[in-house]
Amino acid sequence: MTINVSRQIFTLAALTAILTFILDLSLPLGVAGGIPYVAMVLLGIWFPTKRHVIVLAIIGSLLTITGYFLSSAASDIWIVFTNRFLSILMIWITAIIVSLSKETENKLILARKEAVDALEVAKRANSASQAKSDFLATMSHEIRTPLNAIIGFAEALEMGIGADNKDDRNERLNIIASSGRQLNNLISDILDFSKVEAGKLDLNIQPVLPSNVFEHCLPTIQQLTESNNISFQGIKKSNTQIFADPVRLEQIIINFISNSVKYNKPDGSIEFGCYLVPNNHLRIYVKDAGIGIPKEKEELIFSPFDRINHIGSGVGGIGLGLAICKKLTEAMNGTIGYETTLGKGSTFWIEFPTYSS
Numbered sequence: 001m002t003i004n005v006s007r008q009i010f011t012l013a014a015l016t017a018i019l020t021f022i023l024d025l026s027l028p029l030g031v032a033g034g035i036p037y038v039a040m041v042l043l044g045i046w047f048p049t050k051r052h053v054i055v056l057a058i059i060g061s062l063l064t065i066t067g068y069f070l071s072s073a074a075s076d077i078w079i080v081f082t083n084r085f086l087s088i089l090m091i092w093i094t095a096i097i098v099s100l101s102k103e104t105e106n107k108l109i110l111a112r113k114e115a116v117d118a119l120e121v122a123k124r125a126n127s128a129s130q131a132k133s134d135f136l137a138t139m140s141h142e143i144r145t146p147l148n149a150i151i152g153f154a155e156a157l158e159m160g161i162g163a164d165n166k167d168d169r170n171e172r173l174n175i176i177a178s179s180g181r182q183l184n185n186l187i188s189d190i191l192d193f194s195k196v197e198a199g200k201l202d203l204n205i206q207p208v209l210p211s212n213v214f215e216h217c218l219p220t221i222q223q224l225t226e227s228n229n230i231s232f233q234g235i236k237k238s239n240t241q242i243f244a245d246p247v248r249l250e251q252i253i254i255n256f257i258s259n260s261v262k263y264n265k266p267d268g269s270i271e272f273g274c275y276l277v278p279n280n281h282l283r284i285y286v287k288d289a290g291i292g293i294p295k296e297k298e299e300l301i302f303s304p305f306d307r308i309n310h311i312g313s314g315v316g317g318i319g320l321g322l323a324i325c326k327k328l329t330e331a332m333n334g335t336i337g338y339e340t341t342l343g344k345g346s347t348f349w350i351e352f353p354t355y356s357s
C-alpha cells in the first residue's frame with residue numbers, strides 16, 4: 001500500500017519537476033522561475049520519510065540553479081539571481097516545515113501503534129489468565145471427582161458397607177478401578193503434553209499397517225461406545241502401510257474416538273476407518289454424528305486448555321487431547337485436520353505418507 005502510494009506521488013513529483021523545468025526554460029520566468037519547485041517539495045507530505053522531502057528539496061534547488069543558467073532571462077543577472085536565491089530559500093523553508101509535520105505525524109503513528117500493541121498485550125495477558133483460571137477449575141474438578149469416588153467407596157468397603165454382598169462389592173471395586181484409570185489417563189495427558197512442549201518425545205517410527213492398530217484399539221472402542229449407547233460402524237480397511245509410531249497412532253485414534261463419544265448426541269453414531277488420498281497419503285478418520293463445533297471456535301480446537309463451551313458442562317476433559325494429537329501427528333511427519341457442521345457432526349482425520357517396501 002505504502003509502496004503504491006509512494007510510486008504515484010513519486011510520479012507526480014517527477015512530472016511537476018519536468019513541467020516546471022520546461023516552463024522555466026521556455027518562458028521568460030527569470031524572476032519567478034524557481035517558485036513552482038516549492039509545489040514539488042510540498043508533495044513530500046505524502047512521502048513516507050523525511051529523507052524523501054530533503055531529496056525533493058535538493059532536486060528543486062539544483063533545477064532552480066540549472067534553470068537560471070539555461071533560461072533566456074539569465075541576462076538580467078542581479079534581479080534574476082536574487083529571486084532565484086529567494087526561491088531556493090522558500091524551497092528549503094517548505095522542506096523544513098514538511099519535514100517537521102512528517103516527524104509529528106510519524107510520532108503520532110508510533111504512539112498509536114504502541115497503544116494498540118499495549119492493548120493487544122493486555123488482552124493476551126487477560127485471556128491467558130482466563131485460560132489458566134479455567135484450566136485450574138477444570139483440573140481440580142477432573143482430579144477431585146475420581147479421587148472422591150475412590151476415597152468414598154474404599155472407605156465404605158473399609159467400614160463394611162456393601163462388603164458382604166458380592167455384586168455390591170464388585171460394583172464398588174469397579175468404580176474404584178475405573179476412577180483410578182481416569183486419574184491415570186489425566187496424569188498421562190499432562191506428562192505427555194509437558195514432554196511434547198519440551199520437545200522430549202520418544203518416538204519409535206516404523207512401517208505400520210493401520211489395520212493392526214485398529215484391531216488393537218477395538219476393545220477400548222467397544223467399551224467406550226457400548227457404555228455410552230453409541231452405535232459404531234465397521235472399519236474401512238486398507239492394506240497400505242504407513243510410517244508412524246504404532247503406540248502414538250493408537251493414542252491419537254483413541255483420543256478421536258473418545259471425543260466423538262463425549263461430544264455425541266444421545267443414541268448417536270460414529271464411524272472410523274482409512275482410505276488412500278492423492279500424493280501417496282493414507283487418511284485415517286473418525287466421523288461422528290454429534291454436536292459439531294461452532295464456526296467461530298474452530299481455530300481454538302487444537303490449542304491447549306481450550307474447551308469450546310464445555311467448561312462446567314459435565315463432559316469430562318481438560319482440553320489437552322487434541323493439542324497432544326496435533327503435536328504427535330506433526331512429530332511423525334503427518335497432518336491433522338477436521339471438518340464439522342454445527343448440530344450435525346464432525347470428522348477428525350490424520351494423514352501420513354504411505355510406505356512401500
Ligand code: ADP
Binds near residue numbers: 291306319
Ligand atoms: P477435551 O475433550 O479434554 O476438552 P480436546 O483437546 O480433546 O479436550 O478437545 C478440545 C475441545 O474440542 C473439546 O473441549 C470440545 O469442545 C471440542 N471437540 C473435540 N472433539 C470434538 C468432536 N468430535 N465434536 C465436537 N467437539 C469436539
